[in-house]
Amino acid sequence: MITPVLPSYSRAPLSFVKGEGSWLFDEENKRYLDLGAGIAVTALGHAHPELVDTIQEQAKKLWHVSNLYEIPNQEELANRLVDETFADTVFFTNSGAESMECAIKMARKYWFEKGESNRSTIITFDNAFHGRTIATISAVGSEKLTKGFGPLLPGFVQIPIEKDDYSQLESEIQGSDVAAIIVEPIQGEGGIIPLSDEFLKVIRNLCDQTGVLLIFDEIQCGVGRTGKLFAHEWAGVYPDIMTIAKGIGNGFPLGACLATEEAASGMTAGTHGSTYGGNPLACAVGLKVLDIISQPDFLADVNKKAGFFRQKLESLIAEHSEIFELVRGQGFMLGIKCKVPNMDVVANAYEHNLLLVPGGDNVIRLLPALNICEVELTEAFHRLEQTALSLEAAL
Numbered sequence: 001m002i003t004p005v006l007p008s009y010s011r012a013p014l015s016f017v018k019g020e021g022s023w024l025f026d027e028e029n030k031r032y033l034d035l036g037a038g039i040a041v042t043a044l045g046h047a048h049p050e051l052v053d054t055i056q057e058q059a060k061k062l063w064h065v066s067n068l069y070e071i072p073n074q075e076e077l078a079n080r081l082v083d084e085t086f087a088d089t090v091f092f093t094n095s096g097a098e099s100m101e102c103a104i105k106m107a108r109k110y111w112f113e114k115g116e117s118n119r120s121t122i123i124t125f126d127n128a129f130h131g132r133t134i135a136t137i138s139a140v141g142s143e144k145l146t147k148g149f150g151p152l153l154p155g156f157v158q159i160p161i162e163k164d165d166y167s168q169l170e171s172e173i174q175g176s177d178v179a180a181i182i183v184e185p186i187q188g189e190g191g192i193i194p195l196s197d198e199f200l201k202v203i204r205n206l207c208d209q210t211g212v213l214l215i216f217d218e219i220q221c222g223v224g225r226t227g228k229l230f231a232h233e234w235a236g237v238y239p240d241i242m243t244i245a246k247g248i249g250n251g252f253p254l255g256a257c258l259a260t261e262e263a264a265s266g267m268t269a270g271t272h273g274s275t276y277g278g279n280p281l282a283c284a285v286g287l288k289v290l291d292i293i294s295q296p297d298f299l300a301d302v303n304k305k306a307g308f309f310r311q312k313l314e315s316l317i318a319e320h321s322e323i324f325e326l327v328r329g330q331g332f333m334l335g336i337k338c339k340v341p342n343m344d345v346v347a348n349a350y351e352h353n354l355l356l357v358p359g360g361d362n363v364i365r366l367l368p369a370l371n372i373c374e375v376e377l378t379e380a381f382h383r384l385e386q387t388a389l390s391l392e393a394a395l
Contacts, residue, residue, distance in 0.1 A: 012350065019046025022372045024355065032350075033380055035368045036357040040188070040220045040333065043247035044292060045369035051250055051288055058284035066275060074278040077286050084229055084294055086238040087258035091267070092278025094253040096219035096245035097131030100182075102257035102272060103241045104135055107180035107213045108155075109266030123172055123181040123212075126160045127360060129189035130182060130217055139182065161195065166202050173206050180213040180241070185231040188220035191361030192328055192335025197235035204237045213263055215241040219255070220333070223247030224293040224370050227303040227331035234330065247370075250289050254282040293370065302370050305377060306331045312381040313366075320388035322395060332370055335363040340391055348390050354383040 016032070018025040022045050024032045037043065044051060058073075065071065078090040093099045104122060111119035122139060129145075130136040137145040138153035146152055159168050173181065183203060187193040207214040216239040221231040225247060228234055232242075240263040245255030253276075276282070292298060310327065313336065317324040323345070325337040338345055342362045349356050357365040368380070 012347075014350065021045040021047075022369050022376050030353060032353045032355050033376065033383060034355045035366050035380055036355045037367050037369050038251060039246070039357055039365075040225060040367040041246045041249070042251050043223055043225065043370045044250050044289060045371055046251075048250065048371075050292065051285060054284050054288040055252070055281070058281050062280045064276070064279045064281065067273065067278065071278060071280055071283065073280055073283040073287060077278075077283045077290070080287065080290055080294075081256065081258060084290070085242070085258055086260065087242065088261040089259055089264045091257045091259075091264075091272065091274075092283070093245070093255040093257065093274055094276050094282075095131075095255050096217075096243060097133045097136055098274065098277070099219065099243035099245055099255040099257045100130045100136050100139075100217065101133055103182070103215050103243050103259075104139070104180075105272060106241055106257065106259060106264055106267055107215065109271060110213060110263055111179050113266040118177050119179045120155045121157055121175065121177045122155060122179055123157050123159060123169075125183065125187075126158055127187055127190035127193065128158075128182070128184055128217075129187070130184075130219075161193075161199070163196075166199075166206075169203070170206060173210055173212055178210070178212050180215050181207065182215045182217055183239075184217045184221065185235070186221040186226065186330060186333055187360075188333070188365070189360055191337070191359045191363040192333060192365055193361070194328065194330055197237075200232065200235040200237040207240075213240040215239060215243070217243050219243055219245045221330075223289070224299060224302060225331055225333045225367070227299055227306055229294055229299065231330065231333075247293070248286050248289055249282060250285065252282055252285040254286050298370075302331055305372065305374060306334075308374055309366075309377045309381070310334065312377065313384075316381060316384055316388065320385070320392065323388045323391050329366075332366070332368055332372075334366040335359055335361075336366065338362050338364060340395075344391060345387060349383065349387045351390065352383045352386045354380065354387065 016024040024034050081090050091102050108120050124139045139156045141158045222244045241259045313327045327336050329335050342358045342364050345364050346356045359365045
């Protein structure tokens with residue numbers, strides 16, 4: 001079938017017309033168990049009744065007015081995010097990539113206003129992913145993302161994550177031109193690779209010593225995904241700037257860049273903007289999502305179910321060691337490293353009406369809705385078993 005859609009995606013031969021909770025339905029009403037959640041987006045599942053009611057109620061009132069005017073529920077959502085986090089101020093966007101653009105501009109403007117415009121270099125880590133704009137692919141620098149899109153933006157340095165060896169980080173961060181460092185507490189696209197609490201503490205200490213701003217990218221690992229509202233809370237380490245998106249809108253385009261008052265001090269009127277960012281409809285959704293996910297009982301339940309599922313996955317790997325190697329991650333941000341090509345696992349899972357997400361390092365990502373139930377997790381385990389058996393039969 002010829003399509004006018006730009007062929008920039010390698011799509012699976014599946015099309016869904018309806019969703020309910022952790023399930024998606026195709027045109028023939030076949031039901032698929034969704035362990036991808038739109039790549040960690042539908043944190044409360046598909047067609048959550050409270051979110052449906054919220055969207056309908058807000059849609060009857062007001063969709064969009066632009067940021068030329070005050071937006072009461074934008075103010076309310078910003079206050080909620082400030083109350084729940086380290087931040088003093090919030091800028092709303094439509095996506096994670098836009099949130100990262102704001103963070104990069106914010107860090108550089110901070111030093112410019114201090115009379116140190118030479119401090120513009122931003123450190124990132126190998127294997128990271130921060131979006132697909134020119135700035136964010138320049139930040140990461142990998143050929144997979146950058147090939148054919150040059151010239152890239154200058155001012156970024158990529159370094160490896162070396163376990164128990166911080167010498168290169170310590171050397172780079174001492175540079176007189178360094179403005180900020182960007183870190184995913186858990187690398188998502190890279191293959192669900194958690195950074196240790198110790199490493200995050202080392203980074204924070206080095207930033208405190210040098211004045212370098214610490215930016216956490218919690219676009220994939222934030223908003224309850226790891227069993228705390230934000231992943232960095234596990235380490236007790238807090239950034240100067242943080243980017244979020246995905247789960248905060250549950251599928252409605254919404255992101256944000258959160259910052260301390262000091263880190264955001266250069267972002268005065270006219271320095272940044274967004275036509276759609278933080279409009280009434282998006283913020284109504286974000287408020288309802290935050291109301292539900294930020295509850296201690298909800299997060300405790302995420303941790304309980306994630307522990308249950310992790311045990312199931314460990315037994316799966318033990319029983320099918322020719323297919324799977326190990327499981328890693330936190331909460332419901334889990335990755336299984338495969339011994340066979342991960343895309344073979346993903347494709348075979350379709351035959352068992354199971355939806356998985358591939359990732360780097362030959363990993364399959366398991367990113368279910370946070371409100372998935374134990375019965376559904378048990379069903380997911382059984383379908384993963386069937387997938388493994390099918391692959392073993394083909395070896």
